[in-house]
Amino acid sequence: MNNSQPLQAPKGVSEYYPDRSRIFEYVQRELINSARNSGYLLIELPIFEDTELFRRGVGESTDVVSKEMYTFEDRGGRSLTLRPEGTAGVMRSVIEHNLDRGSLPVKLWYSGPFFRAERPQAGRYRQFYQVGIEAIGSDDPEIDVEVIAVADRAFRKIGLKNYSLEITSLGDKESRQRYTEKLRVFIATLDLDEESLRRAEINPLRLFDDKRGEIKSAMSAAPILMDYLSPSSIEHFERVQSLLTELGIAFTVNNRMVRGLDYYTGTAFEFSHHGLGAQSGIGGGGRYDGLMAELGGASLSGIGFGIGVDRCVLACEAENVAIAESSLLDLYIVPIALEAKGAALALAERLRSLEINVDLAFGDRSIKAGMKAANKSGAKFSLVIGSDELLSDTAALKNMETGAIISVKISTLHVDFENFIGHHKGER
RNA sequence: GUGGUCGUAGCUCAGCUGGUAGAGCACUCGGUUGUGGUCCGAGAUGUCGCGGGUUCGAGCCCCGUCGAUCACCCCA
Numbered sequence: 001m002n003n004s005q006p007l008q009a010p011k012g013v014s015e016y017y018p019d020r021s022r023i024f025e026y027v028q029r030e031l032i033n034s035a036r037n038s039g040y041l042l043i044e045l046p047i048f049e050d051t052e053l054f055r056r057g058v059g060e061s062t063d064v065v066s067k068e069m070y071t072f073e074d075r076g077g078r079s080l081t082l083r084p085e086g087t088a089g090v091m092r093s094v095i096e097h098n099l100d101r102g103s104l105p106v107k108l109w110y111s112g113p114f115f116r117a118e119r120p121q122a123g124r125y126r127q128f129y130q131v132g133i134e135a136i137g138s139d140d141p142e143i144d145v146e147v148i149a150v151a152d153r154a155f156r157k158i159g160l161k162n163y164s165l166e167i168t169s170l171g172d173k174e175s176r177q178r179y180t181e182k183l184r185v186f187i188a189t190l191d192l193d194e195e196s197l198r199r200a201e202i203n204p205l206r207l208f209d210d211k212r213g214e215i216k217s218a219m220s221a222a223p224i225l226m227d228y229l230s231p232s233s234i235e236h237f238e239r240v241q242s243l244l245t246e247l248g249i250a251f252t253v254n255n256r257m258v259r260g261l262d263y264y265t266g267t268a269f270e271f272s273h274h275g276l277g278a279q280s281g282i283g284g285g286g287r288y289d290g291l292m293a294e295l296g297g298a299s300l301s302g303i304g305f306g307i308g309v310d311r312c313v314l315a316c317e318a319e320n321v322a323i324a325e326s327s328l329l330d331l332y333i334v335p336i337a338l339e340a341k342g343a344a345l346a347l348a349e350r351l352r353s354l355e356i357n358v359d360l361a362f363g364d365r366s367i368k369a370g371m372k373a374a375n376k377s378g379a380k381f382s383l384v385i386g387s388d389e390l391l392s393d394t395a396a397l398k399n400m401e402t403g404a405i406i407s408v409k410i411s412t413l414h415v416d417f418e419n420f421i422g423h424h425k426g427e428r
Numbered sequence: 429g430u431g432g433u434c435g436u437a438g439c440u441c442a443g444c445u446g447g448u449a450g451a452g453c454a455c456u457c458g459g460u461u462g463u464g465g466u467c468c469g470a471g472a473u474g475u476c477g478c479g480g481g482u483u484c485g486a487g488c489c490c491c492g493u494c495g496a497u498c499a500c501c502c503c504a
Contacts, residue, residue: 005478005494012495063502067429085504118502119429120495130504199501211500260503270503281503308504336462367462375464384463398463405463 012120013127014310024129026323027158027312028111031131034154035109038146040133043108045089047115051079057088057295059262061202068116082115085261086132086306087288088295094136095297104137104300111309123279123311132285134304136292141239144267144287145247147303151271151283152249158312159321163273163282166254167244169237170268171229173290179228180204186222208256219256226255233266240267263288267303273311275318282315283307329379330417332400333360334370340385347385347410354414375400385410 009015016024051071058065070082083089090108093099099106111131118124133150135143148165155163170176183204192200196215199206207219229237244251251269259268268286276282285305293299316323331351335344348358359377361370367384374382382398389395389410397408397416408416 006475008477008495068502114504116503120497121499122497124503128504132504195501206502209502278499278501279503283504306504311504334463366457368464369457371462371464373464382464386462388462396463400464403464 010126012118012125014125014129016313020313022323023313023316024309027316028129028131028309030158031154031307031309031312032109032111034150034157035131035133038107038150040107040109040135040150043090043093043110044112045086045093045110046083047113048080048082049089049092051081053088053092053295054081054084057091057263057291058085062260062262064116064260068118070115070117084114084116086110086114086130087134087261087263087291087302087304090132090134090304091136091292091295091297091302095292095295100137100292100298100300105143106136107133108136109133121279123276123308123314125310129309130306131309132304132306134302136302137300139236139289139301141236141243141267144236144240144303145243145249147285147305148244148269149247149249151285151305151307154307155271155282155312158316160273160282160312160315160319162275162319163271163315165249165251165269165271166257167240167251167267167269168253168255168257169226169229169233169240169266170259170264170286171225171233172265175228175230175233176225176265179223179225182223182228190218203258205258209258224255236266259284259286263291263294265289269305271307273315273318276311276314279311281308282311329357329359329377330381331356331358332374332377332379332382333358334367334374334382334384335361335386336367336370336384337386337390338364339387340390343390343410344385347413351414351417354418356414356417383408383413 051069054065054069060066064084069084072080074080090110094106094108099108109132112129113127114130115127117126120126133147135147148167152165171179184200187200187204187207192215196207196210205225207215208222210216210219241251241253254270257268257270259270264286266287266289268284270284271282272280273282274280283305285303287301287303289301292302315321331348333344333348335341344360348360351358359379361373365373370384371382380400382400383395384398385395393410394407395410396405397413398405
């Protein structure tokens with residue numbers, strides 16, 4: 001350690017600052033809107049939880065829990081962990097506060113930072129952002145499809161095109177167990193290196209995800225989970241497919257899909273974007289029918305997704321998505337005399353309280369510099385105020401787009417904005 | 429965690445075989461009295477990621493370290 005090393009952000013965190021923060025804001029807002037738009041209600045949860053929650057919820061055997069968690073002890077000696085994903089925390093809160101005692105399904109959305117101690121890479125950060133939804137307490141295939149549709153609609157609204165959806169069914173616990181045994185038997189016949197064997201030991205499905213050609217071809221002869229599904233699982237999965245088709249949501253069935261968290265059962269899905277490189281998953285999720293009971297709650301099923309906000313931002317950039325340039329400022333005020341500065345601020349505050357968006361020039365700069373700043377701010381109008389204007393209560397309001405100037409009374413400027421100029425209040 | 433590539437002004441980058449740093453954009457000021465966007469002129473700005481070494485001399489060479497990036501792995 002030496003103190004001449006310049007201060008910098010911790011390794012692998014994503015940060016958003018102007019101008020790029022606009023894209024982040026936009027993506028996050030659209031994701032949330034899609035969920036709210038479908039009847040999902042906000043749940044805001046702590047960023048750290050009892051370590052035990054993730055051990056039991058996400059699963060001891062997963063990489064996420066076994067080697068990627070930020071775990072620490074607090075001053076009371078409790079073991080806490082920075083949340084690596086959202087579902088476990090939501091279930092904990094639903095159980096703890098009896099949210100499932102009302103009408104079902106319980107539909108919730110969340111948004112915020114998550115943490116995983118992985119080797120960073122573009123699209124993979126140690127602190128990253130997700131928007132997720134959970135629908136708890138319904139076995140309908142319709143709710144599976146609604147959840148997928150919330151994601152798909154959000155992506156489309158954002159303006160993304162170059163992405164695709166893959167779905168599969170992981171079956172119930174029993175079918176999966178029967179299948180896993182067969183798969184282990186098959187894998188034992190393969191001549192694998194030590195590393196792969198160790199991975200297969202933890203979760204044999206993982207080998208389906210291996211990028212190496214020889215493993216891929218070896219695994220092409222492997223038994224497929226789909227062939228071991230129970231009749232009811234198959235029926236459910238087929239219903240999901242026909243509903244998706246009905247809604248016009250394109251998908252492909254990938255019966256080799258692997259999900260990294262232990263709790264998934266039944267329907268599982270993944271959205272990937274094709275402009276992103278190795279970290280191409282922009283969102284994914286599925287059913288987790290045993291999770292709630294596992295965490296000590298009622299035996300209710302659930303389904304949800306997590307969407308990576310960071311990766312969606314990258315996807316927008318890859319596709320050059322144009323963000324609706326809702327020019328935020330209505331007015332930019334340029335005070336050009338000492339006594340006008342306070343008056344300009346007072347005017348700005350008066351208009352701001354009426355929901356007119358106003359900014360103004362600070363510092364003692366020339367009128368030219370002030371107008372340049374007005375121009376750069378993107379404001380629709382500008383207003384120069386000097387001592388003459390203050391005395392006469394009259395100033396020249398300039399339309400920055402057309403250059404047209406009209407004379408207005410400063411004291412009643414808000415009326416002009418409301419009546420003649422017609423300013424649009426911000427969305428919502 | 430493993431391997432490869434990279435790290436020079438706010439941004440994008442140039443800098444030949446080592447001789448103490450440059451361009452474009454952005455920024456600031458100005459182009460005669462108080463109105464922006466184009467144009468013209470002038471100007472400010474760098475611990476060359478950080479630490480150490482080799483050398484008379486290092487942005488350029490060597491070692492270490494931090495960070496980014498690509499792939500594996502993993503997944504959002």
